[in-house]
Amino acid sequence: MSKIIAVVSGGIDSVTMAYHLRAQGHELHLLGIDYGQRHRRELACARLAAERLGAPYEEADLGGARGVLRGSSLTDPSVDVPDEGHPGGAAAGGGVAVPGRPNIVPNRNALLLSAAFALAVVERAEAVAFGIMAEDIGPSDTSLEFLDAFLTMERIATRGHAHPDLDLVAPLSRLLKREVIALGDRLSVPFADTWTCFRGEELHCGRCASCVERREAFVAAGVHDPTVYAAPAVAAREA
Incomplete structure (x- = not known):
């Protein structure tokens, strides 16, 4: 423990990860991070998860970084969130979208993990947990190589201040999205109180890449999707 x-x-x-770690008996301290994301309402879901788990919750305000994270549809109000299957990300009012990758926030995971490791020092925690899954693992800041390198850096940066065995764990990194949902279902994760949509409006839009992935994963897992979507599923994806 x-x-x-x-x-x-x-x-x-990330909510399923927290429930999974609690089921394993670990003592949790949840950290939500406001990095200026358009879908900031997800943080209310993080806070609610902490309450239900009886765990402390803190929120790091990195919203001022929004200006240097421009070009992403997630942080730049001048860049539209594209519908899944469309290159999208059209810029309005002079904004410039990241070519072909409008939903990518440059170096985001390094920012999030830096805040988490700072809190780990303060709390004398033995590990930081990050909720990437198998489909997330790529060539950049979602790669296992990145996580290994980041941990090496943090052990140097926090030497003499942090727990001597400080670790970085990604307990869902071998699971596909449908497997994460199946795990969450077994753990009674309240999926209706999680947020996925990149647009961050009143309802999940049902059209952005994140919403489409959410829908398809519930179907693949054979688990009821309690999410209310503003738009119906695309017929081709339902077939």
């Missing part, structure tokens, strides 16, 4: 700083966005993956 360890004391763990769990980076929880309020989405399915």
